[in-house]
Amino acid sequence: MAMQTWESIGSIAWVGLELLATAAFALSGIVAAGRKHMDVVGACVVGFLSAFGGGTLRDLLIDRRPFFWVEHQSVLVGVLALCVLGVTFMRRRHIDLTEKAILWPDALGLGLFCASGLHLAASHGMPALVAIMMGVVTGAFGGVLRDMVCNEVPALLKDHRPYALCAFAGGCAYMTLQWAGAASLSCALACIGLTTGLRALALLRDWRLPSWHD
Amino acid sequence: MAMQTWESIGSIAWVGLELLATAAFALSGIVAAGRKHMDVVGACVVGFLSAFGGGTLRDLLIDRRPFFWVEHQSVLVGVLALCVLGVTFMRRRHIDLTEKAILWPDALGLGLFCASGLHLAASHGMPALVAIMMGVVTGAFGGVLRDMVCNEVPALLKDHRPYALCAFAGGCAYMTLQWAGAASLSCALACIGLTTGLRALALLRDWRLPSWHD
Amino acid sequence: MAMQTWESIGSIAWVGLELLATAAFALSGIVAAGRKHMDVVGACVVGFLSAFGGGTLRDLLIDRRPFFWVEHQSVLVGVLALCVLGVTFMRRRHIDLTEKAILWPDALGLGLFCASGLHLAASHGMPALVAIMMGVVTGAFGGVLRDMVCNEVPALLKDHRPYALCAFAGGCAYMTLQWAGAASLSCALACIGLTTGLRALALLRDWRLPSWHD
Numbered sequence: 001m002a003m004q005t006w007e008s009i010g011s012i013a014w015v016g017l018e019l020l021a022t023a024a025f026a027l028s029g030i031v032a033a034g035r036k037h038m039d040v041v042g043a044c045v046v047g048f049l050s051a052f053g054g055g056t057l058r059d060l061l062i063d064r065r066p067f068f069w070v071e072h073q074s075v076l077v078g079v080l081a082l083c084v085l086g087v088t089f090m091r092r093r094h095i096d097l098t099e100k101a102i103l104w105p106d107a108l109g110l111g112l113f114c115a116s117g118l119h120l121a122a123s124h125g126m127p128a129l130v131a132i133m134m135g136v137v138t139g140a141f142g143g144v145l146r147d148m149v150c151n152e153v154p155a156l157l158k159d160h161r162p163y164a165l166c167a168f169a170g171g172c173a174y175m176t177l178q179w180a181g182a183a184s185l186s187c188a189l190a191c192i193g194l195t196t197g198l199r200a201l202a203l204l205r206d207w208r209l210p211s212w213h214d
Numbered sequence: 215m216a217m218q219t220w221e222s223i224g225s226i227a228w229v230g231l232e233l234l235a236t237a238a239f240a241l242s243g244i245v246a247a248g249r250k251h252m253d254v255v256g257a258c259v260v261g262f263l264s265a266f267g268g269g270t271l272r273d274l275l276i277d278r279r280p281f282f283w284v285e286h287q288s289v290l291v292g293v294l295a296l297c298v299l300g301v302t303f304m305r306r307r308h309i310d311l312t313e314k315a316i317l318w319p320d321a322l323g324l325g326l327f328c329a330s331g332l333h334l335a336a337s338h339g340m341p342a343l344v345a346i347m348m349g350v351v352t353g354a355f356g357g358v359l360r361d362m363v364c365n366e367v368p369a370l371l372k373d374h375r376p377y378a379l380c381a382f383a384g385g386c387a388y389m390t391l392q393w394a395g396a397a398s399l400s401c402a403l404a405c406i407g408l409t410t411g412l413r414a415l416a417l418l419r420d421w422r423l424p425s426w427h428d
Numbered sequence: 429m430a431m432q433t434w435e436s437i438g439s440i441a442w443v444g445l446e447l448l449a450t451a452a453f454a455l456s457g458i459v460a461a462g463r464k465h466m467d468v469v470g471a472c473v474v475g476f477l478s479a480f481g482g483g484t485l486r487d488l489l490i491d492r493r494p495f496f497w498v499e500h501q502s503v504l505v506g507v508l509a510l511c512v513l514g515v516t517f518m519r520r521r522h523i524d525l526t527e528k529a530i531l532w533p534d535a536l537g538l539g540l541f542c543a544s545g546l547h548l549a550a551s552h553g554m555p556a557l558v559a560i561m562m563g564v565v566t567g568a569f570g571g572v573l574r575d576m577v578c579n580e581v582p583a584l585l586k587d588h589r590p591y592a593l594c595a596f597a598g599g600c601a602y603m604t605l606q607w608a609g610a611a612s613l614s615c616a617l618a619c620i621g622l623t624t625g626l627r628a629l630a631l632l633r634d635w636r637l638p639s640w641h642d
Contacts, residue, residue, distance in 0.1 A: 033371070039423040041378045042371030045358075056275075061484075063493050065277050073341045092426060127501045144473075144577070149358070151367045153579045157461070157470030164469045209467040212520060247585070253637040255592045256585030259572075270489075279491050287555045306640065363572070365581045 018116075019075070021109025024102040026051040026079045029146050030086035031102075034095050036150050040087045046146055047083035052076075054142035058117050058134050062124045103203060111195035114139035114167040115188040118174050128179075132171035139195070140164045160209045162202045170195030232330075233289070235323025238316040240265040240293045243360050244300035245316075248309050250364050254301045260360055261297035266290075268356035272331050272348050276338045317417060325409035328353035328381040329402040332388050342393075346385035353381045353409070374423045376416040384409030446544075447503070449537025452530040454479040454507045457574050458514035459530075462523050464578050468515045474574055475511035480504075482570035486545050486562050490552045531631060539623035542567035542595040543616040546602050556607075560599035567623070568592045588637045590630040598623030 029050030033043040052069045059067050069076040090098070117138025121131040140156055140163060147154040156164055174191035178184075201207070243264030247257040266283045273281050283290040304312070331352025335345040354370055354377060361368040370378055388405035392398075415421070457478030461471040480497045487495050497504040518526070545566025549559040568584055568591060575582040584592055602619035606612075629635070 034426055036367060036372060037426060038367075038372045039374045039425065041423070042368075045371055060274065060488065061495070063277075063491075067275070070340060070344050073343055076343060087424075087426065090426070126498060129501055129504060130498050148577065148579075149362065149368065149371070151362075151365065151579065153464055153466075154470075154577065157473055157577070158464060158466045160467045209469070210515075211467070212462055212465060212515065212518070248640055250581055250586060251640060252581075252586045253588045253639065255637070256582075259585055274488065277491075281489070284554060284558050287557055290557060301638075301640065304640070363576065363582065363585070365576075365579065 017108065017112055019078075020105050021112050022051050022075065022079065023082060024105035024109055025142055026082050027086070027098055027102050028106060028143065030083055030090065031095050031099050032146055032150050033083075034086075034090060034092070040084060043087045044080055044083040046149060047079060047086070049149060050142045050146040051079045052142065053145035054113060054138045054140060055117065057141050057145070058121065058138045061137070062121055062126060062134060064120065064124060104200070107196050107199040107203070108192075110139040110163070110167055110199055111170060111192035112139075114170050114195050115174065115191040118171050118191065119184065119188060122175075122178070128175050132168060132175060135171040135174070135191070136164050136167045139167045160211060162207055162209060163199065165209070166195050166198040166202065169198055231322065231326055233292075234319050235326050236265050236289065236293065237296060238319035238323055239356055240296050241300070241312055241316050242320060242357065244297055244304065245309050245313050246360055246364050247297075248300075248304060248306070254298060257301045258294055258297040260363060261293060261300070263363060264356045264360040265293045266356065267359035268327060268352045268354060269331065271355050271359070272335065272352045275351070276335055276340060276348060278334065278338060318414070321410050321413040321417070322406075324353040324377070324381055324413055325384060325406035326353075328384050328409050329388065329405040332385050332405065333398065333402060336389075336392070342389050346382060346389060349385040349388070349405070350378050350381045354378045374425060376412065376421055376423060379423070380409050380412035380416065383412055445536065445540055447506075448533050449540050450479050450503065450507065451510060452533035452537055453570055454510050455514070455526055455530050456534060456571065458511055458518065459523050459527050460574055460578050461511075462514075462518060462520070468512060471515045472508055472511040474577060475507060475514070477577060478570045478574040479507045480570065481573035482541060482566045482568060483545065485569050485573070486549065486566045489565070490549055490554060490562060492548065492552060532628070535624050535627040535631070536620075538567040538591070538595055538627055539598060539620035540567075542598050542623050543602065543619040546599050546619065547612065547616060550603075550606070556603045560596060560603060563599040563602070563619070564592050564595045567595045588639060590635055590637060591627065593637070594623050594626040594630065597626055 026047040029047035030043050032050070033046040036042070038046065048069075052067070055068050059065065069079075114135040118131050118135030120138075121134035126134060143163075144154040144156050147156075170191040170193075173194045174187045177187045177190055182190075240261040243261035244257050246264070247260040250256070252260065262283075266281070269282050273279065283293075328349040332345050332349030334352075335348035336342075340348060357377075358368040358370050361370075384405040384407075387408045388401045391401045391404055396404075454475040457475035458471050460478070461474040464470070466474065476497075480495070483496050487493065497507075542563040546559050546563030548566075549562035550556075554562060571591075572582040572584050575584075598619040598621075601622045602615045605615045605618055610618075
């Protein structure tokens with residue numbers, strides 16, 4: 001019984017963190033829509049893609065149904081409501097502020113979604129490297145879809161700052177621990193800690209990836 | 215027997231309207247390909263995406279097979295033939311004319327495809343809001359894919375004219391009537407009437423969606 | 429036994445050609461990433477899409493799992509390693525050279541992938557025209573995804589040089605021979621020969637597709 005209590009506290013905390021990260025991802029879409037002067041439909045579509053795009057792409061690739069937003073319609077309602085509120089109340093001067101404020105919950109979301117995506121892919125029988133890729137897709141490819149629909153080269157591919165690589169490192173930690181026989185929860189916590197920690201360090205120290213030579 | 219006769223007349227009329235709407239959607243793709251000076255392959259790809267992209271995306275999301283264009287190969291042949299004819303016979307001065315002429319069958323197609331997409335999604339057990347979204351995707355996201363492949367920000371997201379919102383309103387009408395116990399056909403007719411009517415009004419009155427404040 | 433020996437030599441040759449073509453496709457993605465000054469993540473994503481995008485899109489459309497790169501993890505490792513090596517060792521002056529050097533293995537890959545995609549689609553019960561389209565998608569749509577993620581109008585749609593059309597002609601040859609009762613292998617060889625031959629002729633003679641008239 002005590003074990004179950006701990007588990008339910010843990011799963012409530014997990015859900016709370018996931019909602020926070022989903023909201024941060026959606027806000028990054030609203031910010032992108034605002035920069036492109038989109039209308040309320042644009043904000044909803046870009047916010048939806050940023051929040052749910054990575055997980056939906058992963059589910060399409062590993063052939064998993066129902067999608068998260070089909071199973072949890074209330075989260076879908078929340079994200080769409082956030083998008084409508086964003087267009088209604090956000091002023092142009094709020095956009096830069098929002099972008100800075102979401103950097104930290106976004107880093108947390110990268111770790112959380114990477115771990116949960118990797119766990120799902122591994123439990124669908126994907127081989128190790130593919131499972132790690134699915135973790136990276138879950139955490140990072142909502143942003144790729146957001147940038148593609150906004151007609152930009154995705155920032156993930158060209159801004160020379162570590163983002164997907166942090167998730168890749170976290171995913172490698174997950175698979176190594178699992179291979180060593182660790183429990184699912186320990187693997188997930190290590191993955192989240194390493195991903196989010198590396199991303200935070202990359203932001204604080206302004207790390208850059210090497211570029212092409214002339 | 216009389217009932218069956220009515221039903222078969224109804225389904226023939228339905229098929230006729232769907233073909234008209236599909237042709238209008240394909241023409242919007244040919245027009246977009248013409249503006250970008252694409253070749254015959256480009257016209258076929260963009261025309262195909264405009265005509266079948268929304269329904270195919272919906273089918274991918276609700277995991278339904280076979281696609282419409284796999285089941286009805288003759289419609290696929292028709293759309294591709296239209297694209298080849300478009301490149302062969304359409305002159306530059308025809309492009310603007312075509313764009314204006316297809317506004318009305320396009321509005322009809324938005325309603326028809328929204329209703330049929332919603333019906334399919336609901337009969338696949340999707341919850342209400344998701345079913346409405348699938349209706350909007352069916353009617354409106356062929357155009358999003360068309361604009362993305364043409365390297366434009368999709369007009370749906372940024373032209374501040376109601377398009378997806380008309381389909382959304384029609385979808386809400388469908389689900390409300392269904393919840394109240396109305397027959398499938400009444401729901402579909404209400405959805406088509408409201409969607410196409412709102413879109414026509416939006417075109418005639420030049421309605422605009424509110425924009426971001428500075 | 430002798431038959432089996434021939435078959436195993438044939439399948440080893442086939443695998444070798446497929447690996448060569450996959451490497452050429454991946455290199456076209458690395459070249460595109462280099463032109464856009466992307467980082468190592470960008471090179472891996474664009475290289476992956478160029479090499480596996482067409483086949484993955486086909487598998488999504490015909491609902492086939494597992495994907496090639498899930499089943500053959502070693503090829504996935506090879507392509508990603510090639511992308512990392514490309515960013516590390518390729519200089520700016522290598523880009524044009526690489527682009528020219530891969531034109532010929534790329535033409536071979538177009539034929540090979542078209543034949544294998546068509547074979548898969550036909551064996552999944554797709555009707556003739558859809559199967560041919562799936563062959564074209566397998567051979568040519570990795571490049572479309574590559575250009576879309578690089579924020580360009582896909583070259584396939586607008587460069588007025590026959591590429592998809594060569595694969596389409598090869599696909600028609602495949603289906604005609606199959607309909608006439610030829611063995612799978614003969615159909616495939618005819619498809620590869622016609623596709624690659626036409627593409628090579630188009631490159632050597634600088635063929636152009638007709639354009640829109642004013």
